[in-house]
Amino acid sequence: MTDKPSSPDSPDEFPTEEELPDNPITVDDIDPFSVDDDDFENIDDFAAAEWKSETTTDERIRTVIDRTTTPKSASDIAETALVSETKARTTLNKLANEGIVKTQQTDSGKLYTRDPEWHLLKQIRRLASSETLVDQIQRVKQEIAEYKDKYDATDPEELLVSDKELDQNDLSDISHWRTAERELSHLRAAYRLKEAKSQASIVTGPGDKQTENQATSSAGNRSPLQ
Known part of the structure; x- marks a missing residue:
């Protein structure tokens, strides 16, 4: 191996000239995706796999419910979020207890949507x-x-x-x-x-006239709300 000056971020060993590729590496040689697109028949399947590999189940459920403006079942949300129905229902009920999700009980079961106020x-x-x-x-x-x-x-x-x-x-x-x-x-x-x-x-202590004057002056300025 050749001797090279080392730094905290440099590798411990460097390749020799014989170990280097014959042709220089180009952008086309670099694959930025962690999922092989040859395993999928269409771009939607590939995008879904990439999303699933880069996020947790809770993150995907939160993303889907944050865009859900009409009530949907746990099954529908699970399908979109690429998680099991059991996992979706558990997480949605937890979010409902936190006030993030709004629930609606119907004859066919419980429906979920994002809480509009939240x-x-x-x-x-x-x-x-x-x-x-x-x-x-x-x-x-x-x-x-x-x-x-x-x-x-x-x-x-x-x-x-x-x-x-x-x-x-x-x-x-x-x-x-x-x-x-x-x-x-x-x-x-x-x-x-x-x-x-x-x-x-702003913490105003006894005798802190300068802070009080600054607050009064600020309040006297024309508000952009007007």
Whole structure:
């Protein structure tokens, strides 16, 4: 073996010139997948196998239920999550006890869906951690202002029930306008959460006038919610 300077990340031994391949290695020689795609007849089977090899059963169940907006049986969720029905039912019931999953008892058995309140709070917490939260609020407010100016209406419902004859483009705008209104509501809630967490982190001791003045000054600034 040839002598090479060693480092903490280097191998203990290096190949000799005789051991090296005749041709240099290219990108085509490197397989980034841990699953051999020759074992599968179609891309869906390959993707499922790759997902299964890279995640745990609990992770897959959580991923599926997080996207489940209509009640489904444990069997249906198990099939999508690539787990056994017993495992899916056990995990779903546990998540229901934690308030993450909502259950519905029917004649054919128990059905599961994501809890809408928990999902909404999850979205708001995610938005509250965004570095561009204020910019997002301003962007959506501008979008809504443009709809109001374009249709001379205060909200999409007023436009929908008006005497104006609406074409397909107008109906599409109404749909996007509703989405923007909902997004703004979530962004505002996230901003209030972020502000509340910021205020909660301020510890004001006796005689700490500087901190009190800073909080008062901050409260006096124009809020992006307005």
